[in-house]
Amino acid sequence: MEVRPQKPPGKRLLKNMSLRTKWLICSIGGLLLMGYGLCVFSEAGNLKHSGADTMKWVLLGTYSLVVFNAGVSVFGQAIIFKMMLENRKFVKKMLKERDKKTFKKLKNTPPSPKI
Numbered sequence: 001m002e003v004r005p006q007k008p009p010g011k012r013l014l015k016n017m018s019l020r021t022k023w024l025i026c027s028i029g030g031l032l033l034m035g036y037g038l039c040v041f042s043e044a045g046n047l048k049h050s051g052a053d054t055m056k057w058v059l060l061g062t063y064s065l066v067v068f069n070a071g072v073s074v075f076g077q078a079i080i081f082k083m084m085l086e087n088r089k090f091v092k093k094m095l096k097e098r099d100k101k102t103f104k105k106l107k108n109t110p111p112s113p114k115i
Contacts, residue, residue: 020085041065
């Protein structure tokens, strides 16, 4: 009996989500991560100026920068999703206009003479 490797459930969930849902989740999540990273960064600065152990504020500052950069990365992915949404709308609009013009031309052309 052979055991097949299964996809993680999160991968299937993300595949089935619409672009709009992915955009909303990534944009809000990215902004929250950036805000949290900045708050932790200010706490690390506060620890530094209050004379706390060097290792404590350095590690806290490093953690805050990692969280902030993760937020920037997630927000950047949200921007990619938004551009994909806008591109789909634009292409759909252009195709609709093209079809209208083509239909108008076909409608206005006189019938071909029968031989």
